[in-house]
Amino acid sequence: MNRYGSPRALLALMPMLWVGACSPDPEASVARQAAFRLPVHFPAPVYDFKGNQPTEARVALGRKLFFEPELSRDGTVSCADCHRQYGGFSDPYHDLSHGVDNLLGTRNSPALSNLAWYPHFMWDGGAIHIETMSIAPITNPVEMDETLWRVVHKLNHRPDYRAAVQAAYGEDTLTDQRMLQALAQFMAVLISDQSPYDRYLNGKTEALTVDQQAGLALFRRDCASCHAEPLTTDFSFKRNGLAGPVNDEGRQLISLKPEDKGRFKVPNLRNVALSPPYMHNGRLSDLSQVIDHYSETIGPEADAPLSVGGFHYTPEEKNQLLEFLNALTDEAFVENPLFANPD
Amino acid sequence: MFLELKTTPVKNWSLGLVALTSLSLVSISCEKEDDNNTPAPTPTFGTMTVEFEHVYGGDAFVVPSATFVNGSGESVSFNKFNYYVTNLKLTKADGSVWSEEESYHLVKVGANASVEIDIENVPSGDYKAIEFTIGVDSLRNVSGAQTGALSPAEQMFWSWNSGYIFLKAEGQETGGQAFTYHIGGFRNSNGTNALQTLNFAFGTQTATVSPNATPVLHHVVDVAEFFDGHQALSVLNSPTVVMPGAMAVMISENYHHMFSFDHVHN
Numbered sequence: 001m002n003r004y005g006s007p008r009a010l011l012a013l014m015p016m017l018w019v020g021a022c023s024p025d026p027e028a029s030v031a032r033q034a035a036f037r038l039p040v041h042f043p044a045p046v047y048d049f050k051g052n053q054p055t056e057a058r059v060a061l062g063r064k065l066f067f068e069p070e071l072s073r074d075g076t077v078s079c080a081d082c083h084r085q086y087g088g089f090s091d092p093y094h095d096l097s098h099g100v101d102n103l104l105g106t107r108n109s110p111a112l113s114n115l116a117w118y119p120h121f122m123w124d125g126g127a128i129h130i131e132t133m134s135i136a137p138i139t140n141p142v143e144m145d146e147t148l149w150r151v152v153h154k155l156n157h158r159p160d161y162r163a164a165v166q167a168a169y170g171e172d173t174l175t176d177q178r179m180l181q182a183l184a185q186f187m188a189v190l191i192s193d194q195s196p197y198d199r200y201l202n203g204k205t206e207a208l209t210v211d212q213q214a215g216l217a218l219f220r221r222d223c224a225s226c227h228a229e230p231l232t233t234d235f236s237f238k239r240n241g242l243a244g245p246v247n248d249e250g251r252q253l254i255s256l257k258p259e260d261k262g263r264f265k266v267p268n269l270r271n272v273a274l275s276p277p278y279m280h281n282g283r284l285s286d287l288s289q290v291i292d293h294y295s296e297t298i299g300p301e302a303d304a305p306l307s308v309g310g311f312h313y314t315p316e317e318k319n320q321l322l323e324f325l326n327a328l329t330d331e332a333f334v335e336n337p338l339f340a341n342p343d
Numbered sequence: 344m345f346l347e348l349k350t351t352p353v354k355n356w357s358l359g360l361v362a363l364t365s366l367s368l369v370s371i372s373c374e375k376e377d378d379n380n381t382p383a384p385t386p387t388f389g390t391m392t393v394e395f396e397h398v399y400g401g402d403a404f405v406v407p408s409a410t411f412v413n414g415s416g417e418s419v420s421f422n423k424f425n426y427y428v429t430n431l432k433l434t435k436a437d438g439s440v441w442s443e444e445e446s447y448h449l450v451k452v453g454a455n456a457s458v459e460i461d462i463e464n465v466p467s468g469d470y471k472a473i474e475f476t477i478g479v480d481s482l483r484n485v486s487g488a489q490t491g492a493l494s495p496a497e498q499m500f501w502s503w504n505s506g507y508i509f510l511k512a513e514g515q516e517t518g519g520q521a522f523t524y525h526i527g528g529f530r531n532s533n534g535t536n537a538l539q540t541l542n543f544a545f546g547t548q549t550a551t552v553s554p555n556a557t558p559v560l561h562h563v564v565d566v567a568e569f570f571d572g573h574q575a576l577s578v579l580n581s582p583t584v585v586m587p588g589a590m591a592v593m594i595s596e597n598y599h600h601m602f603s604f605d606h607v608h609n
Contacts, residue, residue, distance in 0.1 A: 050486075050487070051487070052487070052488075122503070126503050126504040126505065127502060127503065127504075127505050128485055128505040129485060129486070129487045129488075129505060130487070131487035131488040132487060132488055132495065132500070132502060132505055133502075135495050135500065135502035136502035136503050139502060140502075140503070147496070147498070148494075148495060148496035149496045152496070175490065175494075176488070176490075176494055176495060176496040177488045177489065177490040177494065180487075180488035180495070181487070181488050184487070184488070253504070254504055255533055256533050256534075256535065256587075256588055257533065
């Protein structure tokens, strides 16, 4: 727990973070407020909003930016094109991401949620702050291929941005810092904590079916040492024994340590049923294939506790695991109108 | 005449982390609360100018540059030469040290060989030494979206492997080989710390700051040392260094040697 910061830090943050209405009872507060909240069953967040105090107007500006195609060189690609709400903010259409001129990226666009709890971002953990995170897609030649200067310049010519920036910052000029901080605010409020699994954790045992509960037991036995509860990841870098060409060094690119070759950030599994395909390179197209992998095809390179050959699940167990992964779908999150395109 | 005192790759990562953690614990909403409330006999302030005169061997160095020959016998020219000068500290004759606040300056060499940085609000007094770092301390590398000289719009920031580019040198060798050196790295944990701190004493000279005296600390920056200050860097062998790592650290040791203190101009 202390990897997330001390409980005291959390207490200090509370008065600031609880912007707008928010109830300590997650049952009652089915995310209808685009404001930062601390779900009762979550640890303390990593992002402390230092110098970027959350306000509704800033979240609104961030949301506008997230859906803004002018963030790309030719005005064709927005963040939301690769991170679609109905896909849990992933790109359920493509295995590798598609950017401007339909250029192909090298990795699968991950689902986004609970980003204020991330100590690092990207499959290799190379981005280490939610505010500077957005620079990567904006400037990546195969994603949005734009510069921060030009985005800011373009948007400062738009009256709608002048007004949104005025509301958020009391001045009507967008700067790159304001843009990045507003995007961070929107990303930070993308909190997914209303799935049946969450309700179960908060005491509603009937939220999970009998099969899902059996699947949770298997998950706790075989998966949770990496996909740690309740965030479904411990953010460590691991090899999960997927065979295939190693043309992506993964964590080694950042750590420069040979032993990290082929290790990737353990992914967050919230809304996983909505965010195919799977793995950093999108190699597996559905969750049955993922479960078959953990059951039968784990390769020798895998990190503990994954054992060579896999866990050899019975068809019934496979179904239970699958049902459990479905219970990570948060309908309130993917349908929240406050997370949708504002225009 | 100059004297180089010491070389330390400063500020390790864990210190940065400790500082970061304690910052986030204590000063969450209040940016600055301790005003200077020491009752002193009406302190006065002035400006100190830090000048970097760029040369290549004996010639003036401007960007885009003329063609120069490096230690590997390669003819090279530059179309970009930018670097961060940060965390400036000035030492008085009595040994006390004054540190500039928010001390982040981006030097972009252009049509003028000399680049001047004005350090404002320096307490009046006699100064005998200067310290500064080429690069950006670990704390600022991990503190989110910055502004001013540290704005990522300056394109001195790596987004895919978060961190500042301390020095950016780009150009070509006359045979046509382009070179791209983006040097940075602030972590001790994986041996990629490329922060270079320089310390110069003014010898027999003194820089006297007062409300009506702005001394100039004249430094010479010999870009030839970029290739050969510590170990030979061959453009043809290593045309591209764009991430933290052993090569970046080696090049930072080279460019450490570019800087020398020349004289005080009172």
